[in-house]
Amino acid sequence: MSAQRLGVPARLLTVLAAAFALTVGLTIAPGGASAEAAVVSVRTKALNVAASKKGAPYQYGAAGPRRFDCSGLVQYSYKVAGKRLPRTTRQQASSTRRISASQVRPGDLVFFHSGGRVYHVGIYAGRGYVWHSPKSGDHVRKAKIWTKSVYYGRVG
Numbered sequence: 148m149s150a151q152r153l154g155v156p157a158r159l160l161t162v163l164a165a166a167f168a169l170t171v172g173l174t175i176a177p178g179g180a181s182a183e184a185a186v187v188s189v190r191t192k193a194l195n196v197a198a199s200k201k202g203a204p205y206q207y208g209a210a211g212p213r214r215f216d217c218s219g220l221v222q223y224s225y226k227v228a229g230k231r232l233p234r235t236t237r238q239q240a241s242s243t244r245r246i247s248a249s250q251v252r253p254g255d256l257v258f259f260h261s262g263g264r265v266y267h268v269g270i271y272a273g274r275g276y277v278w279h280s281p282k283s284g285d286h287v288r289k290a291k292i293w294t295k296s297v298y299y300g301r302v303g
Contacts, residue, residue: 189302190254192228193221197270197278200224203287205280210234215280215287217268221256224270230302236268243300256300257292271299 200223203215210219218236225232232239240258251257257277259267269279272289280287 186303187252187254189225189228189230190252192254193224193230193302194254194270194272194278196224196227197221197287198272198289200287201278201289203280205283205285205287207283217280220278220280220287221268221270225302232302236265239268240265240300243302246299246301248299250301251299256302258298258300259294260296260298 197220200211200215200220203211203213203220205216206214207216208219209215211223215223218234218239221239222232222234233242236258239256243256246255251271253271253273255271257269257271257279258265259269267279267281269277272278275292276289277292278287278289281290
């Protein structure tokens with residue numbers, strides 16, 4: 148029996164399918180999918196790319212594929228997922244749509260700020276964690292978000 152016969156709206160099915168895909172770590176192919184599902188797919192792909200770079204060393208100004216700074220990891224991950232982003236943290240913050248903490252989903256960007264100035268960026272991994280390339284001498288890793296001085300951005 149089809150979902151339409153059961154009275155389930157198509158948009159609800161799209162949202163449920165996207166949520167299920169994120170939960171089990173699948174991506175949704177953009178071909179034939181709704182625009183919303185395609186965006187979910189890009190976020191999921193970018194998140195998976197960042198996770199695949201676990202252990203890559205930090206290097207100031209590096210944007211992959213073997214070394215990264217924070218914004219370089221974000222730019223590289225989204226590029227592989229099919230979206231172009233500017234190079235620096237500040238430029239990335241300006242080019243994304245700001246969203247509330249209640250709207251944040253895996254694959255969205257997490258901007259760390261102090262005194263009104265953005266100083267670090269990572270990719271939200273869900274459950275209060277972020278994939279990022281922290282600092283010199285460190286490496287790409289998943290970490291608990293350590294401060295409340297963050298805001299979230301969604302790549303359009």
